[in-house]
Amino acid sequence: MNSVDLNCDLAEGGNFDAQIFPLVSSCNIACGGHFGNYDTVLKAVRLAKTNSTKIGAHPSYPDFENFGRKSLKISFSELKNHLHQQINLVEKACNEVGAELHHVKPHGALYNDLKSNSDISKIVFEVVKERNKKLVVFVPPNSEISIFKDKNIQFWKEGFADRNYNPDLSLVSRTQNFAVITDKEIIAKRVQKMIQLNEIKTINNKRISQKFDTICLHSDTPNSIEILKYLIKFLNDNHIKIR
Helix, strand or coil: CEEEEEEEEECCCCCCHHHHHHHCCEEEEECCCCCCCHHHHHHHHHHHHHCCCEEEEECCCCCCCCCCCCCCCCCHHHHHHHHHHHHHHHHHHHHHHCCCEEEECCCHHHHHHCCCCHHHHHHHHHHHHCCCCCEEEEECCCCHHHHCCCCCEEEEEEEECCECECCCCCECCCCCCCCECCCHHHHHHHHHHHHHCCEEECCCCCEEECCCCEEECCCCCCCHHHHHHHHHHHHHHCCEEEC
16 A cells, blocks of 8 residues: 655644644644744644644744745855754754654745755755754755755655646746645645656646655645545545555
């Protein structure tokens, strides 16, 4: 039987987090860069522990105004400090409730910059390495960060159930009205092919071979709960287990 890790970005101000946590196997918790504070992080960590959901920090450029969706020109040392502070929030909450930090998934523009910006990729890698523990990093396919190696760090290639891809496997900008997919049946069949065929279709209908270790569906996608419930049943019916 095929299996897949299903993740979701949470603690971003949505109203349905408590309903989403039981449906996913991993969560990415906003931790003060684009949204949130210690109270929102702690609440999310508690929900994750209750639902046996793997806990991830979801750091970003320090940019509440643009929800972390614009690349910022700040010094490398400043960015590094901000990322450590954000991940520290999640680790502090984990320590308070007796949970463990499993992974780090950069958010928004920071995540997108991992694909082609080696300097930003190096910073993110160094921050994770300096945590001095085994951590997974969720990364886009063919990203610059993959060139860095450490025995304690795993890179999980992430696919998006509800986002369209450009031919180079970058995500279509959210400024485009076709960036987000909301049809639950299209999403389910798309994810099935991502898992069973190891392929993704781009906006120009090109099919590209790509193995994914984890797949994300966003909590702010319209009808996200309905989509998740439909997706999980569809995957189960097609012998794909959420791990």
